[in-house]
Amino acid sequence: MGLSLHFVVDPQGWCCVGAIFFIWLYNTLFVPKLILFPRFEEGQISVAAILAYYLTSIFCVISLLRASIADPGKLQDSPKIPLTEKELWELCNKCNMMRPKRSHHCSRCGHCVRRMDHHCPWINNCVGEDNHWLFLQLCFYTQLLSGYTLVLDFCHYYYFLPLKAINWDMVIFRHELALLRISTFMGIVMFGGMCSLFYTQIMGILTDTTTIEKMANCCDEISRARKPWQQTFSEVFGTRWKILWFIPFRRRRPLRVSYYFANHV
Template sequence: MTKFFRTNDDSPDDEELEEEIKTMYPGFVYRVSDSPALPQVPMHIVVPFLGRLRFVRDWNGVLLLAFVVLCFMYSIFTTTFIIILPQYQDGNLSGPFALFYGFLNVMCLLTLLNVSTMNPGEVTSQDTDDYKDPAVSSYCKTCHLNRPPRGYHCVKCGHCVRRMDYHYTWLNNCVGADNHHLLLLFLVYTFLLCLTTLTLVMFHLYKFPKCISCDREAFYIKHSIWLVYIQNILCVIIGFQTFVSIVVQHLNIIMNRTILENIFLSPVYETKKRTKFQAYAELFKTKSVWLWFFPCRRKAMAVPQRGFFHP
C-alpha cells in the first residue's frame, strides 16, 4: 500500500496516537525510522503536442490508471455505437444532446490526462530559501530539504509535495497544491458523465424504439443488452464513488483540510476566515468562475507563497 512519511520536527511525538493510526490503517502509516529504501523519482516523458509529462514508475498505479482509461473507452464505445448514433440517425435523439455527451467525454479525458501527469507541487532544492523560517516550515529528514508545514513525503513519488492531499494510486500520481483543482474537475465531469450515460441507458431500455438504421448483424448490436447492462453497473458504481468523493473534497476545501491531515488527525490549519467562493478561488487561482471548468488552463504564477493552499 502507499506509505507516507510525516517528518515534521514540530509534530507531537505521541506513541499512542501512532499505534492507533497503525491499527486503523495497517501497513499504511510509517515514521521515517520505519521507511524502506526510496524508489526512483518520477520520470518525465516528452510527448509531441502534449509537452513534458510526469510519470510515476509504479506498476500498481500504471495498471489501475490503465483500468480507469479502459472503463472510459468501454463507456464511450458502448454509449456511442449502441445508443447515440443509431437513435440520432433514426431521429430520436437531438444533435445538441449528442454533442453535450461528446463534450463531457473530452473534458473527462483531458482532466484525467492532466491530473495524472502534472507535477503536484514537488518541493525542490530551489524552494528551500522560501521555507527557512522554522515558524512556517519544517525539515524533511528523507529529502533533507525545508518544506512548507503542510507538506508530506510520498514514498511512491520519492519527494515531498506541497499541501499534499493524497497519493491516488488509481491516478498514478500525487495530488497537491498544483493539481488539486484538476482532481476536483475530474470528479465533477465524471459524475456528470455518469448521470448523462445513465439517462441514455434508461431511455434506451424503456423509451427509445429499436433502431432501424443500425446493422443488426454487428456483434455489439446483437449483444447490446448485455453490454448496456454492464455499462449501467459501471455507471452506478463510478457515479456513487465520484459523488462521495466530491462531497468529501468540497468539505475539505471549505474547511481547509486535506485527506492526509484527516488521516493523521492534524490540528486545524487556520489563518483567516473566508467564504466558500474565496476557498474555491484560491484553489483555482482565479476569481473568474468560468475559468474554473477549463482543465488546460495553467494556474496563475503570481500567487502569494503563503496562504491556504501555499502556506
C-alpha cells in the same frame, strides 16, 4: 504557472490509470454507437445530446491525463527560502529537506509535495497544490459522464421507441444487451465512487483542510473555515473567474502561496 510533466514509476498505479482509461474508452465507443447515433438517425434525440456527450467525455479524459502527468508541487533539491518566510518552513524528517509547512512526504513517490492532499493510485500521482484543481475537474466530469451514460442506458430501454432501421446482423448489435449491461454496471460503480470522493474533496476545500490533515486528527482550529468559500476555491483553481474552474485546458496561476494560516502535519 505552466504544467510541468511528472511521471511516477509505479506499476500498480499504471494499472489503475489503465482501468479508468478503459472504462472511459469503452463508454465513449459503445454508448454513441449503440444509443446516440441510431436514436439520432431515427429523430428521437437531437445533435445537441451527441455533442454534449462527446464534450463531457473530452473534458473527462483531458482532466485524467493532465492530473496524472502534472507536477503536484514537488519540492526541488535545496530550495531557496526567502528570509521573510523562514518561519513558514520546516525540516522533513524523512528526506532531511526544508519544506513549507503543510507539505507532506509521499513515501510512494519518495519526495515532499506542497500542500499534499493524498496520493491517488487512480491517477498514479499525488494530489497537491499544483494539480488539485485538475483532480477536482476529473471527479466532476467523471460524475457527469457516468450519470449521463446511466440516463442514456435507462432511456434506451424504458423511454425511447424501439429502433427500426438497424442492421441487427452486425456483431455489435447482436450483443447489444450484454454491452449495455456492462456499461450500466461500470456507470453505477464510477458514479457512486466519484460522488463520495467529490463530496469529500469539496468539504476539504470549504474547511481549508487536506485529507492528510483530517486523517492526522489535527487540532480543531484547522478544521474551521476561516476564509470565504470563494477564496478557498480560487486559491485551489488559481483564478477568481468561476467559469474557468471548469476548463481543463488552461494554465493555473496561483493567486498566492500561504502556509501560515493553518497548522501542519
